[in-house]
Amino acid sequence: MGLLESPFNSLLCMLLGISFTVWFTLLLVFIVVPAIFGLSFGIRTLYMKVLLKVFEWATLRIERGAKEKKHLLYKPNTNGIIAKKPTSLEEELKEIRRNGSGRDLDGSSPTFAVSDIFYFCRRGVESIVDDEVTKRFTAEELESWNLLTRSNYNFQHISARLTALWGLGLLIRYCCLLPLRLTLAITGVTLLVVFTTIIGFLPNGRMKNFLSEKVHLMCYRICVRALTAIITYHHSENKPKNGGICVANHTSPIDVIILASDGCYAMVGQTHGGLMGIIQRSMVKACPHIWFERSEIKDRHLVAKRLSDHVEDKNKLPILIFPEGTCINNTSVMMFKKGSFEIASTIYPVAIKYDPRFGEAFWNSSKFGMVSYLLRMMSSWAIVCSVWYLPPMSRQEGEDAVQFANRVKAAIARQGGLVDLLWDGGLKRSKVKDTFKEEQQKLYSKILWDHNSSP
Amino acid sequence: MIVVLSRSMTILLLLKVFFCFSAVSHSQITRLYSRFHSLDKGENGALSREDFQRIPELAINPLGDRIINAFFPEGEDQVNFRGFMRTLAHFRPVEDNEKNKDPNSGEPLNSRNNKLLFAFRLYDLDRDDKISRDELLQVLRMMVGVNISDEQLGSIADRTIQEADTNGDMSISFSEFIKVLEKVDVEQKMSIRFLH
Numbered sequence: 001m002g003l004l005e006s007p008f009n010s011l012l013c014m015l016l017g018i019s020f021t022v023w024f025t026l027l028l029v030f031i032v033v034p035a036i037f038g039l040s041f042g043i044r045t046l047y048m049k050v051l052l053k054v055f056e057w058a059t060l061r062i063e064r065g066a067k068e069k070k071h072l073l074y075k076p077n078t079n080g081i082i083a084k085k086p087t088s089l090e091e092e093l094k095e096i097r098r099n100g101s102g103r104d105l106d107g108s109s110p111t112f113a114v115s116d117i118f119y120f121c122r123r124g125v126e127s128i129v130d131d132e133v134t135k136r137f138t139a140e141e142l143e144s145w146n147l148l149t150r151s152n153y154n155f156q157h158i159s160a161r162l163t164a165l166w167g168l169g170l171l172i173r174y175c176c177l178l179p180l181r182l183t184l185a186i187t188g189v190t191l192l193v194v195f196t197t198i199i200g201f202l203p204n205g206r207m208k209n210f211l212s213e214k215v216h217l218m219c220y221r222i223c224v225r226a227l228t229a230i231i232t233y234h235h236s237e238n239k240p241k242n243g244g245i246c247v248a249n250h251t252s253p254i255d256v257i258i259l260a261s262d263g264c265y266a267m268v269g270q271t272h273g274g275l276m277g278i279i280q281r282s283m284v285k286a287c288p289h290i291w292f293e294r295s296e297i298k299d300r301h302l303v304a305k306r307l308s309d310h311v312e313d314k315n316k317l318p319i320l321i322f323p324e325g326t327c328i329n330n331t332s333v334m335m336f337k338k339g340s341f342e343i344a345s346t347i348y349p350v351a352i353k354y355d356p357r358f359g360e361a362f363w364n365s366s367k368f369g370m371v372s373y374l375l376r377m378m379s380s381w382a383i384v385c386s387v388w389y390l391p392p393m394s395r396q397e398g399e400d401a402v403q404f405a406n407r408v409k410a411a412i413a414r415q416g417g418l419v420d421l422l423w424d425g426g427l428k429r430s431k432v433k434d435t436f437k438e439e440q441q442k443l444y445s446k447i448l449w450d451h452n453s454s455p
Numbered sequence: 456m457i458v459v460l461s462r463s464m465t466i467l468l469l470l471k472v473f474f475c476f477s478a479v480s481h482s483q484i485t486r487l488y489s490r491f492h493s494l495d496k497g498e499n500g501a502l503s504r505e506d507f508q509r510i511p512e513l514a515i516n517p518l519g520d521r522i523i524n525a526f527f528p529e530g531e532d533q534v535n536f537r538g539f540m541r542t543l544a545h546f547r548p549v550e551d552n553e554k555n556k557d558p559n560s561g562e563p564l565n566s567r568n569n570k571l572l573f574a575f576r577l578y579d580l581d582r583d584d585k586i587s588r589d590e591l592l593q594v595l596r597m598m599v600g601v602n603i604s605d606e607q608l609g610s611i612a613d614r615t616i617q618e619a620d621t622n623g624d625m626s627i628s629f630s631e632f633i634k635v636l637e638k639v640d641v642e643q644k645m646s647i648r649f650l651h
Contacts, residue, residue: 080650081486081490081649081650082647082648082649082650083647083648083649083650092644096639096640096644112595112611112614112615114578114615114619114627114632114635114636115636115639115644116598117518117574117577117578117594117598118574118639118641118644118645119644120516120517120518120522120598121518121522121573121574121577121645122546122644122645122646122647123512123516124513124516124518124519124522125522125543125546125647126647127510127512127513127516128507128510128513128522128543129487129490129543129647130490131510131511131512131513132512133510133511133512134493134494134509134510134511135493138493423511427511431508431509431514432511432514432515436511436515437514437515437516437517437519437600438600438601439515440515440516440517441517441598441599441600441601441602442600442602444517444598444599445599445600445602445603446602448599448603448611
């Protein structure tokens with residue numbers, strides 16, 4: 001028995017050894033080395049082109065199959081499902097009253113018409129059928145199918161070829177791509193922790209900053225490859241500089257990796273425990289990031305002070321902040337919290353737009369935890385996005401923080417092709433404040449007193 | 456989503472056969488079902504009042520609570536998809552009826568009369584088919600908030616009832632309501648048009 005085992009064992013060991021070496025060499029050559037130098041072999045772009053062709057074919061096939069079987073296709077509603085007239089309260093009420101009562105408005109007392117209720121009624125029911133806010137907190141619906149079950153609305157076994165393709169896709173994604181990506185992710189994170197800890201032992205100075213920059217960039221680039229993220233950066237001449245604050249729209253935690261693989265930033269966030277905590281503690285050894293304890297976050301003055309101190313030191317890296325405060329589904333930009341706009345420094349806006357055909361990047365935190373979200377990311381086809389660096393902006397004379405925040409938000413929305421909303425992203429979890437209802441009531445009261453000078 | 460759609464097929468069949476929604480297209484019903492499903496956070500096939508109040512634009516509407524109430528039949532706390540569609544059917548544009556003239560179906564839910572009845576019920580808080588001075592005051596108070604005093608609101612209510620009331624019972628009945636609004640283009644103001 002012993003005699004038979006040992007050649008078998010040694011054969012097994014040899015095979016394992018060889019496959020590990022090959023695997024490691026491939027990893028090193030194709031991924032780690034380009035990551036260090038910021039180069040690319042173009043493999044990912046080729047992959048993306050192939051995928052697009054496949055999706056086009058799949059969509060045509062579904063449409064043809066549906067026509068043959070006389071099924072009706074479900075077409076997703078990208079621009080809203082009902083026609084909403086953008087008339088204001090005042091205009092509509094005037095219109096209804098003009099047509100209704102021919103009564104003269106004597107102007108000495110408030111005028112009320114029984115028909116006033118129609119406006120509120122219709123607007124209310126319109127918002128029940130389709131509203132601007134709640135749909136921003138779920139993933140966007142795709143116009144064509146991308147062979148993922150999770151984004152499927154129309155697939156009902158149209159053809160054997162399509163099913164086979166879908167099955168093949170499933171196999172490739174879960175058996176080839178997922179393990180590869182997981183390995184890369186683990187490598188990237190481990191290297192980050194190890195190298196930043198080592199660099200932490202160096203004395204503060206130019207060498208330390210230089211090395212820290214290189215290490216951070218390399219590890220983030222490995223993580224980018226771990227997600228098969230294909231990113232196009234536009235207007236790199238506007239990249240954020242030291243002493244500035246970089247603001248961007250927020251869709252998922254991956255935004256950080258995408259931005260940080262092209263430039264060095266000081267991160268802002270809450271301290272966590274566990275793996276995140278380890279990463280945070282080692283990162284801060286190599287270069288100053290701003291981590292807050294949970295209790296400190298409530299104290300707005302403390303937060304503002306720490307941010308201003310960081311920004312004043314021109315040797316420190318630009319701060320990266322997501323003013324929406326929560327993840328939005330990348331079809332719109334919601335209210336920017338004014339905290340970061342109150343600090344006196346230059347703002348570098350960045351717009352990030354994901355292409356949802358290759359994988360839905362939005363993190364729906366009420367539906368998925370962090371781990372299942374990352375697994376979904378790593379088992380989609382790819383993450384394709386565009387990043388635009390917008391020219392720097394500063395607060396103008398006579399502009400307050402809220403107006404400045406809205407100006408920056410409008411610029412980001414315009415560049416990214418996103419809808420600019422005034423609603424607070426916090427509405428994902430909390431109820432809307434009563435002050436908004438009171439505003440509506442005030443507006444209506446003013447109309448009742450329309451022809452009167454004093455309230 | 457696949458599960459959602461196949462459930463909707465059965466519901467569609469039910470609806471088409473029993474509730475004369477044949478003028479509403481397949482895609483419209485599917486979209487509304489998708490919307491119903493996304494509002495139904497508890498995933499129990501029915502909406503509660505909290506589910507409606509989660510819509511910010513409805514929560515800031517001064518008459519939001521009255522509109523939400525219109526979906527719930529007397530004494531009930533849950534509305535299923537059938538009830539949801541039934542209430543929304545009041546807001547279908549009137550021209551759609553031209554396509555299906557079925558003499559046996561009775562008055563459609565989106566006729567001018569039924570639209571007016573919907574609005575009437577928004578005022579009629581206790582569902583006694585009369586709008587009393589008190590009810591009118593309460594609804595007015597919802598619409599203006601704290602910006603108008605009690606006396607002024609009272610005089611508005613009095614004047615409105617005076618103008619509308621023809622039989623002298625100091626309240627507005629449904630037929631008096633219809634008379635007051637006879638010149639208003641109700642069909643247009645109380646209709647919601649689908650884009651597809």
